[in-house]
Amino acid sequence: MTGRENLWMRPERPARGPRPSFSRARLAEVAVQVADAEGLDAISMRRLAGELGAGTMSLYRYVSGKDDVIELMIDLVVGEYLPGETTLTGEWASDLRDLAWQARRTMLRHPWLAPLAASRQQASPTRLRLMETALGMLDGLGLGVDEMLTIVGGVFAYLNGFVQSELADAEALRRTGLTLQEWMTTQLPYIQSQIATGRYPMLLRMTTEGGRELVDADERFAYGLDRLLDGIAARLPRPGTPPVP
Missing domain, CATH: 1.10.357.10 (Tetracycline Repressor, domain 2)
Structure with a gap:
């Protein structure tokens, strides 16, 4: 968390300037769609502006940067598990x-x-x-x-x-x-070689009794x-x- 003023203490619409063409809620929706499809690294102000059909600088009328966008994304998605x-x-x-x-x-x-x-x-x-x-x-x-x-x-x-x-x-x-089982199969020869030393009785139990x-x-x-x-x-x-x- 940064030392900046909480995002939700700042007005969404500036007092001056042209009429907003979208909202923070819409910005969050688009950002979530991009992150779901391509990961968080795909989020940038330029990418979001392109998805919204807006100029990059226009986004700064709603948020101060990517950190604010991420906060909006979290707030939106956390709502999905509110009962x-x-x-x-x-x-x-x-x-x-x-x-x-x-x-x-x-x-x-x-x-x-x-x-x-x-x-x-x-x-x-x-x-x-x-x-x-x-x-x-x-x-x-x-x-x-x-x-x-x-x-x-x-x-x-x-x-x-x-x-x-x-x-x-x-x-x-x-x-x-590789599935987890396939990956474990590649590790098994080394694990078995160490079990054979007698120093790992619990690992012996793991390989003989576990996985059921x-x-x-x-x-x-x-x-x-x-x-x-x-x-x-x-x-x-x-x-x-x-x-x-």
């Missing part, structure tokens, strides 16, 4: 689980998002709604705000780490043409997420415990 009020069950673990699953699906649709969502922290309209919604899922459980923030942060840390690993595997497949369960990415994500939520549930205050201030 509607009618989808919330009022059961904290179920709602938080559904939020994590929807966020994962969104990040896989937009591969550029996961590393940015984990690092860029500028407040934005959609991010504020997301935090309000996530904290609201934990309200009434006898937790203090700091505890609720830690829980939400832990769930999203797991989510971001898992998705970035998924995306790295997909990129390796694209780059090498949780092969599917959805299953692995669900397993880790459920264990995380189970651990949180086990540490919740007992009913009747006064709320933490």
